[in-house]
Amino acid sequence: MKKYFNLLILTALGLLLTTKVDADSKTLTVALEQNTQPLSYNNKNGKLVGYEVDVIKKINSVIKGYHIEIEAVSAEAAEVGIESGKYDLVGGGLFKTAEREKKYLFPSENTGVSTIEIYKRSDDKDIQTLDDLVGKKLSPVTANGGIYNLLTTYNNKHQDNQITIPLGESGELAQRYQNLADGKYDAVVMPSNFGADKIIKQLNLDVVTADEPVQVNATYFIISKKEQKFKEAFDKAVNKLKAQGTLSKLSKKWFGEDMFKYKITEE
Structure with missing residues (x-):
């Protein structure tokens, strides 16, 4: 009985200590997109799952002095929220860009790797590299995003051989690949970590990638500049x-392969 009583005391003390550690931890909020499979998305039961969801859970298990709460948001709400102070960090498989580095902190350690691929119709044998996109119609890209920066960097280096870069929103990922298959676009330049292969297979599209990635990027969470210690x-x-x-x-x-095996060609 005495041993049992002592065990209860020790267990209670342990719970108190655990509670104290949790209470002392600073809680921050990460915004994760709710429709970006397989990074983060709502499954058929409405639960947010995905690679970045699991990464945050694992970080919570080892980080000292902090606890990260997850909030599912739209892509548009994420960066607006971090700028307004509503969120402390944002996911989404983000690349480093000069524009983003002015506004946010980037961790020293990347949490993901993404290959940049050219998606094309399988019967189009002429597209393999960025050079081959000159004179082709591309799916629109977001201004100042990673793909925009990739294409503008190419154009800056090839003044006499310019890729036409259409700016704007082109709808859901599935619609982009459907439009490609239907001939609206000649190519879609996209990161591989947005589940393209699964989407293309589900829609039974005759769409493939060029033989080699055009770039391999490190991907990050972005952090509010107010949170240097948290970084x-x-x-x-x-x-x-x-x-x-x-x-x-x-x-x-989540990706079917160890993306960290690829050599980063672009930070």
């Missing part, structure tokens, strides 16, 4: 998860 804790947590092989395992789970 440092975040970096330590991500570095630990990488060393444990946790991010590689999550990559295999």
Whole structure:
């Protein structure tokens, strides 16, 4: 009986200590997109799941002094929210760009890797590289986004061989690939980490990628500039998860391969 009583006391003390640690942790909020499979999306039961959801959960298990709450939002609401102070960090498989680095903190450690692919109709044998996109009709891209920067960098280096870059929103990802298959576009330049292969298979489209990626990017969460100390804790947590092989395992789970095996060609 005495041993049992002592065990109860120890258990109670342990719970108190755990509660104290949790109470001392600063709670921050991350905005994750609710329709960007497989990064983060609502499954058929309405539950938010995906690679970045799992990454945040793993970070919470090792980070010191912080706890990250997840909020599912639209793509448009995410960056608006971090600028207004509603969110402390934002996901979405984001690339580093000069525009974003002016406004946000980027972790020292990337949490993902994305290959940039040219998607084309399988019967179009003429498209393999960025050079081949000159004179072709592309799906619209977002101004100042990663794909826009990739294409404008190409144009800056090839003054006599320019790619026409259409700006704007082109709708859901599935619609982009459907429009490509239907001939509205000649090519879609997109990161691979948005579940293109699954979408193309589900729609039974005759769409394939060029033989090689045109670029391999590190991807990040962006952090409010007010949270420098959190950034440092975040970096330590991500570095630990990488060393444990946790991010590689999550990559295999959600992307079907270890994306960290690719050599980064663009930060």
